[in-house]
Amino acid sequence: MFKHEIPNPPIHQSPPPLIEVSGTHREMGRQVGEAAREQVQHSIANAHILIDAAYNTLELTWQGAQNQSRKYLPFAEERYPQYVEEMRGIAEGSNVEFNDIVTLNAMEAVTTDALHLTRCTSMAVNDERTADGHVLAAHTEDWIPEDENDVFVISAKPEKEPPFLAMTYGGLLPNVGFNAYGIAQLINSVYPSDSRVGIPRLVVARAVLSSRRISGAIGRAVVQHRAAGYNHLLVHESGEIYSIEASARKFEILYAHDGTMVHTNHYLEPRMQQVEKDPEELISSRVRYFRASRLLRQNDKHTIKSLQTIQQDHVNIPNSICNHNIEGNPLDREKTINAMVIDLNMREMHIAWGNPCQNTYFTYHLNE
Numbered sequence: 563m564f565k566h567e568i569p570n571p572p573i574h575q576s577p578p579p580l581i582e583v584s585g586t587h588r589e590m591g592r593q594v595g596e597a598a599r600e601q602v603q604h605s606i607a608n609a610h611i612l613i614d615a616a617y618n619t620l621e622l623t624w625q626g627a628q629n630q631s632r633k634y635l636p637f638a639e640e641r642y643p644q645y646v647e648e649m650r651g652i653a654e655g656s657n658v659e660f661n662d663i664v665t666l667n668a669m670e671a672v673t674t675d676a677l678h679l680t681r682c683t684s685m686a687v688n689d690e691r692t693a694d695g696h697v698l699a700a701h702t703e704d705w706i707p708e709d710e711n712d713v714f715v716i717s718a719k720p721e722k723e724p725p726f727l728a729m730t731y732g733g734l735l736p737n738v739g740f741n742a743y744g745i746a747q748l749i750n751s752v753y754p755s756d757s758r759v760g761i762p763r764l765v766v767a768r769a770v771l772s773s774r775r776i777s778g779a780i781g782r783a784v785v786q787h788r789a790a791g792y793n794h795l796l797v798h799e800s801g802e803i804y805s806i807e808a809s810a811r812k813f814e815i816l817y818a819h820d821g822t823m824v825h826t827n828h829y830l831e832p833r834m835q836q837v838e839k840d841p842e843e844l845i846s847s848r849v850r851y852f853r854a855s856r857l858l859r860q861n862d863k864h865t866i867k868s869l870q871t872i873q874q875d876h877v878n879i880p881n882s883i884c885n886h887n888i889e890g891n892p893l894d895r896e897k898t899i900n901a902m903v904i905d906l907n908m909r910e911m912h913i914a915w916g917n918p919c920q921n922t923y924f925t926y927h928l929n930e
Contacts, residue, residue, distance in 0.1 A: 568876060569886055571897070571917040572710060577924035578729070578900065578915045584719035591648035594716060595655020598732075601712035602656035602663075605732020608708045609666055613673075620673055624665075630672040631665040637761045637787050645735060645768045652733055666733045668762040670751065671789045681896055683850050683883045684748035684793075684825050685858060685869060688801030691821040693863040696907040699797040700869040701738055701748040702918070703729065703900045704885045710899040713915055717929050723772040727911055727928040729902060737767035739904070739911065742930045743774045744799030746904050749792040750825050754809030755839040760789035770794060776802055784813040793825045799906040807834045822858050826851040846881035853877050866903050866912060873901040874919040884919045 583593040595602060610624050617623070622630075639646050649667060653660040665672065681704040689695045703713075712732040716739075719725045728739025740746035747770050766788050773779035776798045783794040783806040791808025803818035805825050814831035816823070827847040829835045838844070857872045858864070873883060880888040880897075887897040901918035904911050909928040914921040 568879065568919070569888060571886060571920050574915040574921050578913060579714040580717060580926060581714055582717045582929065586721055587644040587647040588651040590718055590720060591651020592655040593651075595652040597655075598712075598714055599656040601714060601731065602652060602733040603658060605709055605712045605734070606658060606662045606666060608706065608732070609669065611708070612706065616673070622673065627669070627672045628661045628665050631668040632661070633759045634668045634671060634762050634789060635664055637759070637789070638765045641761055641785060641787065642765055642769050645765050648735060648768070656733070658733070663733045667735055667764045668789075671757065671759075671762055681827060681846070681850070681881060681885050682750045683854055683873075684750055684795045685854055685872065686746075686748070686795060686797045686803045686818065686823045687858070687864045687869070688803055688818065688821040690801065691862070691864055693865050696905050697797060697799055697801050698864060698866065698869060699740070699746040699748055699795070699904040699906065700873060701902055702873055702883060702885070702898050703738065703902075704896045705731070705899050706895065707887050707897050707899070710897070710916060713900050715911070715913065715926055717926070719929070720772070724774060725928060725930050726771050727909075727926060728771060729900060729911070729913060731899070735764050735768040737764060737771055738902075739771060740906060740909070740928070741771055741773070742909075742928060744906050745773050745776060745779055746797040746906055747771055747779065748795040748797075750795070750827050752791060752793050752807065752809075752827060752829055753839045753844070754790050754837045756810045756812070756837050757790040758810045760787045760810060761785060762789055763792050767792060767794065770796070776804070780804060780806055780815065784808055793829075795823060795825050797904075797906060805830070807831055809834065809837045812837060824851055824854045824858060826854070846878065849878050850881065850883055854883055866905060869903045870901070870912070870914075870918060870923060873903075873914075876919065884917055886917065
């Protein structure tokens with residue numbers, strides 16, 4: 563029987579860099595930029611290459627992407643000026659143009675989602691479904707392999723917002739992680755047809771990370787004048803688990819009635835499926851969703867280890883939960899660049915840098 567040979571992925575002997583920041587949003591951004599200057603500059607160079615490689619599809623140059631991204635800035639500045647300040651700080655600290663940081667953070671919008679490069683899988687289990695009564699959230703982050711070396715973890719103490727621990731890479735605002743109020747956010751790209759000029763999705767997701775209550779997190783996920791939407795899988799230390807499926811103008815709230823939740827890159831609610839763009843391109847997302855759901859059902863009581871095992875699954879490779887760069891198409895070569903399991907009760911993040919089938923999970927604690 564023919565099988566895909568699993569390639570040898572990069573092996574990371576050390577954990578992802580940890581960057582500790584505090585102060586005003588401008589100061590935190592500057593500290594990130596200074597500490598991750600090489601990663602930020604590298605991610606901008608990669609984005610240039612990606613836009614150039616996709617020219618036949620997008621008919622967009624880097625200059626054009628910058629021009630488009632500037633249209634989104636006033637919406638972000640009006641609603642969330644503090645996170646625009648973080649972007650300004652990142653640019654200052656890493657010695658890059660502010661426009662380049664804005665373009666990175668609005669990339670999904672300016673490319674009108676044509677790249678479909680994210681193949682992330684998110685899962686959560688509450689205290690009723692774990693062996694030790696803890697609440698766990700798990701996420702695989704899939705993106706272009708060139709940005710894998712740009713991954714790092716941020717431990718932040720903002721002046722006026724909750725401390726948080728989050729993963730990011732290059733010049734992107736942090737958004738996948740958890741905060742000191744016991745709220746975790748995992749995001750999955752979805753592809754709505756009603757996208758518009760508005761608040762970039764990454765700015766929306768950054769705002770969710772600052773929530774003090776689960777209702778506040780949901781409210782931020784569906785803030786008015788958003789440019790489009792993610793699926794925000796929101797997990798609270800009490801065991802409450804929600805998926806917020808959002809587009810630019812619509813949203814639906816899914817609740818984990820059985821204590822578990824899975825989401826990938828397609829809409830689950832029929833009302834949201836009505837605004838899904840090119841659903842036939844999202845078949846592999848549905849395969850990953852059903853596969854992860856089945857694996858999650860196989861255990862009545864999960865542990866950090868059992869969720870890590872699911873993250874290492876290779877069924878339907880290369881578009882598996884543990885995703886490998888096998889295909890030759892420059893626009894279809896993303897891979898899993900990190901995988902994490904969050905224990906909200908312990909305020910811990912266990913993260914594997916690169917493909918989790920080959921790389922070790924390292925543990926980070928939230929410094930409150």
